[in-house]
Amino acid sequence: MIEGLHKAFESRVRLGIMAVLTVNDEVEHGTLKELLSVTDGNLASHMAALTALKYVLVRKRFIGNRPNTAYKATAAGTKAFKDHLDAMGRLLKKDLRQ
Amino acid sequence: MDHNDPRSDLAHIRSLMERSTRFISLSGLSGVFAGGVALVGAWVAQHHVAGHLGSGADALTYGAVRYEVSKADSLTITLLFDAMSVLAVALLGAFWFTWRRSKRLEQGLWDASAKRLTWNLLIPLAAGGMVCLSLMYHGLPGLVAPATLVFYGLALLNASKYTLDEIRWLALSELVLGVIASFWIGAGLMFWALGFGVLHIVYGGLMWVRHERDQTNV
Numbered sequence: 001m002i003e004g005l006h007k008a009f010e011s012r013v014r015l016g017i018m019a020v021l022t023v024n025d026e027v028e029h030g031t032l033k034e035l036l037s038v039t040d041g042n043l044a045s046h047m048a049a050l051t052a053l054k055y056v057l058v059r060k061r062f063i064g065n066r067p068n069t070a071y072k073a074t075a076a077g078t079k080a081f082k083d084h085l086d087a088m089g090r091l092l093k094k095d096l097r098q
Numbered sequence: 099m100d101h102n103d104p105r106s107d108l109a110h111i112r113s114l115m116e117r118s119t120r121f122i123s124l125s126g127l128s129g130v131f132a133g134g135v136a137l138v139g140a141w142v143a144q145h146h147v148a149g150h151l152g153s154g155a156d157a158l159t160y161g162a163v164r165y166e167v168s169k170a171d172s173l174t175i176t177l178l179f180d181a182m183s184v185l186a187v188a189l190l191g192a193f194w195f196t197w198r199r200s201k202r203l204e205q206g207l208w209d210a211s212a213k214r215l216t217w218n219l220l221i222p223l224a225a226g227g228m229v230c231l232s233l234m235y236h237g238l239p240g241l242v243a244p245a246t247l248v249f250y251g252l253a254l255l256n257a258s259k260y261t262l263d264e265i266r267w268l269a270l271s272e273l274v275l276g277v278i279a280s281f282w283i284g285a286g287l288m289f290w291a292l293g294f295g296v297l298h299i300v301y302g303g304l305m306w307v308r309h310e311r312d313q314t315n316v
Binding site: 012015016019020022023024027028031034035036085088089091092 | 104105107108110111114115117118119206209210
């Protein structure tokens with residue numbers, strides 16, 4: 001295991017979630033689902049893992065009668081994702097040297 | 099889960115970050131089309147101004163048109179109608195070309211990035227439009243052309259954070275033209291044609307060459 005690579009980001013969906021959340025203030029469930037081309041269930045289960053780690057905050061509310069869920073990256077989540085990206089960058093460099 | 103190839107993961111991440119914040123479906127062809135429409139509109143306006151001032155008048159000196167008792171005279175109304183038609187046709191064209199491109203890129207036409215782009219463009223533009231109406235109202239039609247250029251430039255500058263980088267350069271060019279035009283009111287129509295016609299065609303063409311040309315057969 002390379003130092004800094006984070007187990008929580010091993011899935012592509014989770015990487016995608018963090019990529020979108022770190023460059024946006026707050027993203028709605030539907031928008032995220034569309035961007036990542038995943039199903040509701042798939043997104044929800046990855047989200048559950050990320051919220052359990054306190055990397056993502058969930059805000060649920062109603063707009064009229066419809067439930068509206070939005071997500072936000074926490075400071076810890078942003079940092080973990082950045083570290084992971086750095087580690088991936090280092091891995092790539094090492095790869096090129098071999 | 100496929101085991102991660104960091105190279106493709108990074109590319110995936112970069113594309114998601116880009117797509118989720120910027121509206122990249124904006125088509126350069128909509129700029130080229132709007133530029134063409136603006137040139138036709140400017141030609142029509144010049145024709146009317148020349149007719150109004152009588153033969154021998156420099157067609158580009160629309161700023162010299164005197165507005166005395168009646169501010170809502172026929173020339174003002176004609177020019178206003180001309181400008182509104184240009185705006186409507188140009189917007190329709192922009193919408194159509196962008197819709198076509200968003201289908202190709204599979205980016206929704208009215209997603210969060212498109213909304214952000216639209217609001218950031220419309221707020222300064224609407225304020226500018228109202229100021230231009232007030233300039234007409236106060237009998238200062240000569241300042242309308244430079245004001246539309248300046249406000250359009252500011253609106254684009256504001257919106258450029260949420261779309262392709264070329265828009266920022268288009269915005270700065272419009273601002274420079276608008277400021278020059280404000281000191282050279284007599285040539286307002288010429289500057290207007292340069293800003294809304296020529297610049298749109300140049301930057302629209304550039305955007306098309308850079309982002310779309312290779313994808314037209316996809």
